[in-house]
Amino acid sequence: MxxxxxxxxxxxxxxxxxxxxxxxxxxxxxxxxxxxxxxxxxxxxxxxxxxxxxxxxxxxxxxxxxxxxxxxxxxxxxxxxxxxxxxxxxxxxxxxxxxxxxxxxxxxxxxxxxxxxxxxxxxxxxxxxxxxxxxxxxxxxxxxxxxxxxxxxxxxxxxxxxxxxxxxxxxxxxADLFTDFEREQFDQSALLKEDYFLLMARMEPENNIETILEGFSSSTSHKKFKVLGDTGNRFGKFITHKFKKDDRIQFKGPIFDNAAVRSLQNNSYLYFHGHSVGGTNPSLLEAMASEALIAAHDNPFNKSVLNADAFYFNNAAEVRHLVENVQRHDTEKTMVQNNLQKIQYQFxxxxxxxxxxxxxxxxxxxxxxxxxxxxxx
Structure with missing residues (x-):
């Protein structure tokens, strides 16, 4: 029909x-x-x-x-x-x-x-x-x-x-799996693999952007923190002003080139997902499909998707702990692969x-x- x-x-x-x-x-x-x-x-x-x-x-x-x-x-x-x-x-x-x-x-x-x-x-x-x-x-x-x-x-x-x-x-x-073609499309020389943290979100309070950046800013990390999203609204202007003195934090604006976004997710050391309200979030699924290691806000929406295959945080102190302590060993690689399988068979x-x-x-x-x-x- x-x-x-x-x-x-x-x-x-x-x-x-x-x-x-x-x-x-x-x-x-x-x-x-x-x-x-x-x-x-x-x-x-x-x-x-x-x-x-x-x-x-x-x-x-x-x-x-x-x-x-x-x-x-x-x-x-x-x-x-x-x-x-x-x-x-x-x-x-x-x-x-x-x-x-x-x-x-x-x-x-x-x-x-x-x-x-x-x-x-x-x-x-x-x-x-x-x-x-x-x-x-x-x-x-x-x-x-x-x-x-x-x-x-x-x-x-x-x-x-x-x-x-x-x-x-x-x-x-x-979400679509991250393909070899997409990897080749983006200039890898523009990335320092696993040398930065990343978040991508609309600039809204419930996305916990302030909490994430507060935690990072208080950390001893020497890595950069890239923030993707339009900072033109009121909250975005507040966030950029609050963290303007931390030159590790880079506000990259919105990026609609999907290959570029997914390369950034794939190459990040740890991808922070702060969304706390709403259903299954597309950017979270794309980060999973892009083989990013994920730290997510601790709430039922995120846990229903990620289960045990992510790190979780509730506040800035917990973000700082993750920034300073997360490693990239076999356990973390298994988390990434488990999330990839979820994309293949569920999402x-x-x-x-x-x-x-x-x-x-x-x-x-x-x-x-x-x-x-x-x-x-």
Whole structure:
């Protein structure tokens, strides 16, 4: 069965922003290769202006975020939803709920609505208390107005079951293995193998960047610490100012060249992953796939992916201890290889795309059945 599928809730593809854009790239292209017709909604401000990308239809919708700030996201999602109502999509896949679920009553009535429920957005420390309360409300609306749900983490799946008594489908992100071709693509002379620590993250408090850099800054290490991410926001400016006197810490800005990022991960002495809120994080999977040795913030999300194959930290003192004491011996090499096997067998894109297709087909059949036999909702 070949379906007409729409993906809403992202800034658009190809990805130049974050996790939902990342997975939308892979899933949309993968579904097209399986014979489905797929449309991804893009912000009109997106740098990609063509109407098709690798077989995926691109629908450009007006996005006033550049004028209104965060409030513009609500208008953008409204515009996408109203456009989708005019088209006869069999399935509408909504990535996240932060600014879309308030329009739930306007979701296309004849389409199967699937929402990827994201992480626990209301726990993000960057949000004020009123915003956190709104996000809890938005989460409830997403549950109310969606027909089916995806969790990218087993922790989120359990939370949704306990909180709302709904059975979401666990489908994680994926990652590609680090290839010999990628190794050759990047100028290895630009790297000093295993002579630096690395983190890659959006500059937000809940990513524990300050904790990680405090720990490193207080250490006796002579290695460099490379930080990848856009420091243009308020927190990014705070972080760069706080650590500007430590010349070991290098803020490299955002890098969208995937081969370069993965070479940096592969060559790092220790890769720090500080994310503490959300589901399965794409940058963590890519670090695993790039054969990086990982130190992660100690929380259920990270532990559900890494298990015993990482070092863990809760505070700056523990980061300092890792910086000064972690070695690269057989035990550490085994941790790296175990994580690589997880990518091969649990988090590979082919498996993820197959699971998305299977669930989408299942939701479509369920939706058709409910339309034929009214009253099942």
């Amino acid at each position: 070949k379906l007409r599928i729409a993906i809403l809730g992202t800034r658009g593809i190809p990805n130049n922003y974050g996790g939902f854009e990342h997975i939308s790239e892979y899933v949309s292209e993968g579904l097209v290769k399986k014979g489905h017709s797929v449309a991804v909604y893009n912000s009109h401000n997106h740098s990609y202006t063509a109407s098709n990308w690798n077989g995926v239809d691109i629908v450009h919708c007006y996005d006033p975020e550049y004028l209104l700030g965060a409030a513009g996201q609500f208008a953008y999602d409204f515009n996408c939803i109203m456009d989708a109502r005019k088209r006869k999509f069999d399935v509408v896949l909504i990535m996240g709920y932060t600014s879309s679920s308030i329009w739930g009553m306007l979701y296309p009535k004849n389409s199967a609505i699937i929402t990827n429920m994201d992480g626990l957005e209301w726990k993000r420390s960057k949000y004020s208390k009123p915003v956190q309360r709104f996000l809890k409300y938005a989460e409830k609306l997403a549950v109310k107005y969606s027909g089916s749900y995806i969790s990218d983490s087993r922790v989120i799946k359990t939370y949704l079951k306990d909180k709302y008594a709904i059975d979401s489908r666990y489908i994680p992100y994926g 590979n894109w082919e498996k993820v795309i197959n699971e998305y297709e299977e669930f989408i087909l299942e939701c479509h059949k369920k939706n058709i059945h409910e339309k034929v036999i009214p009253g099942n909702r």
